[in-house]
Amino acid sequence: VNRPYFSDPYTTRFDARVVGRRETTEGPAVLLEPTYFYPEGGGQPFDLGWIDGIAVRKVVEEEQVVLHLLERMPERENVSCVIDAARRRDHMQQHSGQHILSAAFVREAGAATVSFHLGSSTSTIDLDREVGAEELEKAEREANRIVGEARPIRSYFVEPGEARELELRKSPEREGTLRIVEVEGFDRQACCGTHPRSSAEVGPILVRGTERVRGASRVEFVCGARALSDYSRAIARLRALTRLLGAPEDEIAEAAEKLVAEKNGLAKAFEAARAELLASRVAGWAGEAERLGATRVLVRELPEVSPAELRLAAQLFTREPDRLALLATRAEGRAHLVFARSSNLTCDVAALLRVALPAVEGRGGGNPAIAQGGGAKEEGVGEALRLAREELRLP
Ligand SMILES: [Zn+2]
Numbered sequence: 001v002n003r004p005y006f007s008d009p010y011t012t013r014f015d016a017r018v019v020g021r022r023e024t025t026e027g028p029a030v031l032l033e034p035t036y037f038y039p040e041g042g043g044q045p046f047d048l049g050w051i052d053g054i055a056v057r058k059v060v061e062e063e064q065v066v067l068h069l070l071e072r073m074p075e076r077e078n079v080s081c082v083i084d085a086a087r088r089r090d091h092m093q094q095h096s097g098q099h100i101l102s103a104a105f106v107r108e109a110g111a112a113t114v115s116f117h118l119g120s121s122t123s124t125i126d127l128d129r130e131v132g133a134e135e136l137e138k139a140e141r142e143a144n145r146i147v148g149e150a151r152p153i154r155s156y157f158v159e160p161g162e163a164r165e166l167e168l169r170k171s172p173e174r175e176g177t178l179r180i181v182e183v184e185g186f187d188r189q190a191c192c193g194t195h196p197r198s199s200a201e202v203g204p205i206l207v208r209g210t211e212r213v214r215g216a217s218r219v220e221f222v223c224g225a226r227a228l229s230d231y232s233r234a235i236a237r238l239r240a241l242t243r244l245l246g247a248p249e250d251e252i253a254e255a256a257e258k259l260v261a262e263k264n265g266l267a268k269a270f271e272a273a274r275a276e277l278l279a280s281r282v283a284g285w286a287g288e289a290e291r292l293g294a295t296r297v298l299v300r301e302l303p304e305v306s307p308a309e310l311r312l313a314a315q316l317f318t319r320e321p322d323r324l325a326l327l328a329t330r331a332e333g334r335a336h337l338v339f340a341r342s343s344n345l346t347c348d349v350a351a352l353l354r355v356a357l358p359a360v361e362g363r364g365g366g367n368p369a370i371a372q373g374g375g376a377k378e379e380g381v382g383e384a385l386r387l388a389r390e391e392l393r394l395p
Contacts, residue, residue, distance in 0.1 A: 009194035012083035049083040097223030103187035104142040109135035150200035314340035335360035340370040359384035
């Protein structure tokens with residue numbers, strides 16, 4: 001198969017002959033002779049571009065042929081082709097950067113690369129073991145040293161017998177003739193991707209972070225133009241934060257820490273104030289409670305009380321002896337009920353709740369002294385409280 005991109009990854013404009021036409025489930029496709037379009041493979045995404053001005057949607061290799069999937073079928077036999085050069089260069093930078101970074105992880109951390117994913121914004125390599133911050137930094141520094149030394153990158157084909165003597169970084173997965181990509185004096189790897197002629201073209205290699213995956217490390221990184229735009233975005237975010245927090249760049253973390261601590265303190269104070277307000281409201285309700293023998297019964301819907309505070313309100317009210325609280329509120333389309341009694345009483349509020357819950361199509365439970373529940377039928381709150389009153393034989 002003639003793949004001129006193996007030896008010349010820089011040509012992005014060329015003339016070709018259409019040597020096959022196919023209707024696929026993903027639309028029309030053509031076979032070209034020659035083709036510089038890279039088909040998806042080896043962790044590197046396919047090229048995009050135009051064939052006689054028609055957008056290429058995807059390029060795949062199937063049974064030794066390269067299929068160019070198009071928006072529509074070109075009419076001419078001799079076509080002019082344009083590869084999206086920025087996308088191709090980006091893929092070359094990320095892919096070659098991966099080779100260099102993977103080799104650096106072997107040298108600096110004894111960690112082998114298990115798999116590589118070239119994503120649309122960042123790329124990842126999965127290592128075979130967990131690496132620490134220091135090893136990450138050493139591998140990143142080593143990779144950038146290789147970039148800075150502008151080492152030649154070469155590719156060539158070898159037979160399987162020769163490959164065994166080459167000391168490849170990773171044993172090849174396929175049989176037969178192998179294409180080797182070599183960063184001079186640093187890395188040798190079987191690969192079918194497009195690589196620049198010098199490591200300098202990779203540009204900066206930046207490790208963005210790591211994640212633990214199955215007891216090993218997944219390393220996220222960006223190379224070349226991506227690293228530069230990533231840096232620009234990071235700087236813009238940092239500028240926005242320094243403006244917002246009114247702190248210089250190198251004190252930004254401390255300023256944010258202080259702000260979070262202040263916020264937590266205020267939240268706590270606010271909670272305490274709300275609890276105090278609730279307690280004074282609850283004290284006021286005592287006068288409004290109905291009498292059932294010696295027991296004061298408070299049956300109320302409390303729109304101003306949040307579901308989270310409803311239980312506290314019931315507990316505060318029933319702290320005094322001879323009290324029964326049947327409280328309800330609504331929030332975000334749901335009904336909430338809390339029934340409670342003083343500890344000197346013997347009635348079962350959980351049983352009372354079971355009588356009321358069907359009115360709000362609710363579920364819930366608790367113990368004889370306090371029970372709570374909720375349901376999706378919020379307009380049933382009044383009916384739920386009425387059913388509970390009826391059960392208590394309140395007028
Ligand atoms: Zn590769």
